[in-house]
Amino acid sequence: AQSVTQLGSHVSVSEGALVLLRCNYSSSVPPYLFWYVQYPNQGLQLLLKYTSAATLVKGINGFEAEFKKSETSFHLTKPSAHMSDAAEYFCAVSGYGGATNKLIFGTGTLLAVQP
Amino acid sequence: NAGVTQTPKFQVLKTGQSMTLQCAQDMNHNSMYWYRQDPGMGLRLIYYSASEGTTDKGEVPNGYNVSRLNKREFSLRLESAAPSQTSVYFCASLFRARNTEAFFGQGTRLTVV
Numbered sequence: 240a241q242s243v244t245q246l247g248s249h250v251s252v253s254e255g256a257l258v259l260l261r262c263n264y265s266s267s268v269p270p271y272l273f274w275y276v277q278y279p280n281q282g283l284q285l286l287l288k289y290t291s292a293a294t295l296v297k298g299i300n301g302f303e304a305e306f307k308k309s310e311t312s313f314h315l316t317k318p319s320a321h322m323s324d325a326a327e328y329f330c331a332v333s334g335y336g337g338a339t340n341k342l343i344f345g346t347g348t349l350l351a352v353q354p
Numbered sequence: 355n356a357g358v359t360q361t362p363k364f365q366v367l368k369t370g371q372s373m374t375l376q377c378a379q380d381m382n383h384n385s386m387y388w389y390r391q392d393p394g395m396g397l398r399l400i401y402y403s404a405s406e407g408t409t410d411k412g413e414v415p416n417g418y419n420v421s422r423l424n425k426r427e428f429s430l431r432l433e434s435a436a437p438s439q440t441s442v443y444f445c446a447s448l449f450r451a452r453n454t455e456a457f458f459g460q461g462t463r464l465t466v467v
Binding site: 245342 | 389398404444455456
């Protein structure tokens, strides 16, 4: 079975401050991990994805995430927040093949950026 | 290239009515998914289809049925709508291979009164 836990349903940062959104996963098979962003009244857009090739993954808009197997974590960071980063962020996990083909999402973290 | 297209975008139903949400993708993806999004609960998987001809239950399948009509189309049916099914529904598709990105439709906002 696979699951994702996102700590903090709401996170508020000041413009220019570090963004840290937390994601922990559970998977019975090697996981594939994703971060998606959702702007108001829109569908989801991929920010970045974990491939087994590198533990530090860089995505769009200056975001990156680090896969830590020992901590079962895949936290999302951005060094300096911008007003346009205000959105809801979702962590997701899937496995490859068979019953692990499900794509399971966390409950989301709403990021607010204060001027 | 339209990507993933969902219809309708908005719908209001009375309790007990039925309806089908349509989803089509033109990316030759083999896996398709239906999710519902509710405040504070993220996206919950209703049903998915790993490949043409197969469907499986997700986390919250009760009250729903699906049909994988062909490789392009995956529909979601509410046989007897209930107010608890008021939600935003998203369809997604991906190529069933390693680390592939899921593409999402724009969503269907359904209200059951």
